[in-house]
Amino acid sequence: RELVISFGEMLIDFVPTVAGVSLAEAPAFVKAPGGAPANVAIAVARLGGAAAFVGKLGDDEFGRMLAGILRDNGVDASAVVFDSGARTALAFVTLRADGEREFMFYRNPSADMLLTAAELNVELIKKAAVFHYGSISLIAEPCRTAHLRAMEIAKGAGALLSYDPNLREALWPSRDEARTKILSIWDQADIVKVSEVELEFLTGIDSVEDNVVMKLWRPTFKLLLVTLGDQGCKYYTKDFRGVVPSYKVQQVDTTGAGDAFVGALLRKIVHDPSSLQDQKKLVEAIKFANACGAITATKKGAIPSLPTEVEVLRLIEKA
Numbered sequence: 001r002e003l004v005i006s007f008g009e010m011l012i013d014f015v016p017t018v019a020g021v022s023l024a025e026a027p028a029f030v031k032a033p034g035g036a037p038a039n040v041a042i043a044v045a046r047l048g049g050a051a052a053f054v055g056k057l058g059d060d061e062f063g064r065m066l067a068g069i070l071r072d073n074g075v076d077a078s079a080v081v082f083d084s085g086a087r088t089a090l091a092f093v094t095l096r097a098d099g100e101r102e103f104m105f106y107r108n109p110s111a112d113m114l115l116t117a118a119e120l121n122v123e124l125i126k127k128a129a130v131f132h133y134g135s136i137s138l139i140a141e142p143c144r145t146a147h148l149r150a151m152e153i154a155k156g157a158g159a160l161l162s163y164d165p166n167l168r169e170a171l172w173p174s175r176d177e178a179r180t181k182i183l184s185i186w187d188q189a190d191i192v193k194v195s196e197v198e199l200e201f202l203t204g205i206d207s208v209e210d211n212v213v214m215k216l217w218r219p220t221f222k223l224l225l226v227t228l229g230d231q232g233c234k235y236y237t238k239d240f241r242g243v244v245p246s247y248k249v250q251q252v253d254t255t256g257a258g259d260a261f262v263g264a265l266l267r268k269i270v271h272d273p274s275s276l277q278d279q280k281k282l283v284e285a286i287k288f289a290n291a292c293g294a295i296t297a298t299k300k301g302a303i304p305s306l307p308t309e310v311e312v313l314r315l316i317e318k319a
């Protein structure tokens, strides 16, 4: 049983054809399929692992295109549901010259927000070794209830729960509501990964010192991770903790690096769950995940830059 199931949104990012412009200045946009949970599922599959995606798409050209991308990448899309009354979500995204990311979302509501608990493929969810999710699916009903129910089904069937909040402030009614709802499911997770930005958002403290990270620790956690971009990541378990540096690469676009990291780590954990108790094995798994994230940062876009296992091992051997 090595199946990783990823739950949540899959959408199309529209990104400018030229770098460093605002959304208003962009002369044209290209489609970049994404959505963090979908990226994670594809990351696992590209590494040779078993992955399924659970979520809802619009019954439109874009929704069918996205389902096709999952299948073409070897992800089980049998639990994807299509909504005939709502569109597939779109997001216009740019990285401006000043380094700020600008987002514009088309979700009013989009199909992903309309998944209901009754539409969950319970039999598939029960087969998960790891059930992974973010927080965007917690924002609106009925998807929020479906999300909570899916977590319950997976946990009840013995899956580990993996949580990457993937904060998108612009999607929440307020910062307070984002913080409260993100933390409302904190304690249920077994594995949690946050970025530096999310660590600061959730703790209110701009530091990655252990005493700050430990504010997010719960006694029931098996693993807490803080990703540090090109610096790699910090890890915490009940018995040991440390830092694993990443690999030196030519950074081009970090979109999807966090998702690649999560996918690679989950791939390793489902293959050998004892990695969570054995520091040496865990560090090896994190090195693999860092390398996977690093490679993803060397190419534009998320899905096209996710590496195969051979590519990841090549970077590790070269170092």
Ligand code: ATP
Pocket: 166, 194, 195, 196, 226, 227, 228, 229, 230, 231, 232, 233, 246, 247, 248, 249, 250, 251, 254, 255, 256, 257, 258, 259, 261, 289, 290, 291, 292, 293, 294, 295, 297
């Ligand atoms: P996201 O940006 O996708 O929301 P995130 O902030 O967790 O998520 P990063 O910290 O940028 O993502 O990247 C995740 C991991 O990928 C890092 O912990 C690191 O191991 C690797 N990585 C990312 N960028 C680089 C880089 N420029 N050089 C080396 N490794 C990198």
